[in-house]
Amino acid sequence: MNDQRSLEQNLVQWELDLLQPEIRSSSAVSRLLADDFMEFGSSGRVFTKADIIALLQTESPIELQASQFETRMLAANVVLLTYRVRRISEPPVLSLRSSLWEKRGETWQMVFHQGTPVPG
Template identity: 50%
Template sequence: MGMELQAHLFALEQELQGYATRSDAERLGHLLADDFVEFGASGTVWGSKAEVIAGLQDEVFSPRRMSGFTVKMLSRGVALVTYRGHRQGVGDSLRSSVWREEHGQWRMVFHQGTPAH
């Protein structure tokens, strides 16, 4: 796996954490796979892409940043991304995402956040 892919997935993760993307249902629709599922740090399970997009529209936004970003290829066109998330006013969480390449575009299939101490 090249540094280019790692930089690309970092940029996509970063974009998903930004206010502009989180409030843009069309862009979220491109970045999230149709079979996307999320296990939130709060214990909430988001079972459908539509549910996630609707939830993000109502979110009270707070800035986030990442550290310890790593990418591990699971198979051709499937990557596991892990990092520590830092959310202002909320605290830290361990984050993992599975990204899948679909027709030349990387889309997130799964995401999990676990509170970190």
């Protein structure tokens, strides 16, 4: 049970890291995202790992606050992580987020992510 709790804490921390401007523009993103990563964006577009890395390099820093993390083990090497993110701006924007993390070898990487805006 301690191993599962430790894994959950690590996954939440990696998600929080990916919300930080200094991480979003660094090589850490490449390590956290699997080569076959895919994202369904709130715009309806589908993004690859290369797309996300390129977009984050040109992104203006934004303040994001995450809460209500929940994890669900789907298999011994797959975890679904869901949470809420509030973009701190006027007007604030709330979104529901979900990520699939998969253990590949000894490394956990995000293989899928989706952000869905919550109607205001």
